[in-house]
Amino acid sequence: MAEWGGKTVGFIAVHSRWYDWQEDLVGEIHELAVDKGYQKKDIGKTLIEKALDYLKSRGRKRITLWVGERNDRAIKIYERMGFIKLYQWGIWVRMILYA
Numbered sequence: 001m002a003e004w005g006g007k008t009v010g011f012i013a014v015h016s017r018w019y020d021w022q023e024d025l026v027g028e029i030h031e032l033a034v035d036k037g038y039q040k041k042d043i044g045k046t047l048i049e050k051a052l053d054y055l056k057s058r059g060r061k062r063i064t065l066w067v068g069e070r071n072d073r074a075i076k077i078y079e080r081m082g083f084i085k086l087y088q089w090g091i092w093v094r095m096i097l098y099a
């Protein structure tokens with residue numbers, strides 16, 4: 001959870017032992033959201049960094065997530081942090097980071 005002045009303004013949810021249909025054991029980022037009024041303050045980036053630290057500390061070498069194909073903002077943030085696109089399923093893009 002991310003807090004700002006005592007208020008919860010964002011969260012990230014991850015799983016350190018996730019098995020997806022095309023990959024073996026990975027660390028998965030399931031959810032990420034920042035309150036609209038608190039976006040563009042590096043909160044999202046900080047949440048992702050914390051999640052990556054946690055998943056790496058659990059020994060995960062591959063970290064994955066699904067993102068909507070039209071979610072350019074999130075895709076750009078993930079790409080800047082080292083994620084690359086793996087494949088697409090319907091409107092959903094699978095991304096991976098090799099830690």
Ligand SMILES: CC(C)(COP(=O)(O)OP(=O)(O)OC[C@H]1O[C@@H](n2cnc3c(N)ncnc32)[C@H](O)[C@@H]1OP(=O)(O)O)[C@@H](O)C(=O)NCCC(=O)NCCS
Nearest residue numbers: 032033034039040041042043044045046066067073074077
């Ligand atoms: C995606 C999301 C979590 C980003 O959170 P955030 O706190 O605004 O992101 P940050 O402030 O950490 O921004 C990280 C980078 O993206 C840029 N950025 C953020 N919002 C942007 C916007 N609206 N337009 C352009 N650039 C933007 C920042 O400038 C920053 O760039 P930098 O790394 O060069 O400094 C937030 O927009 C959100 O909650 N979106 C709705 C839910 C969602 O799409 N979740 C992801 C599902 S996979």
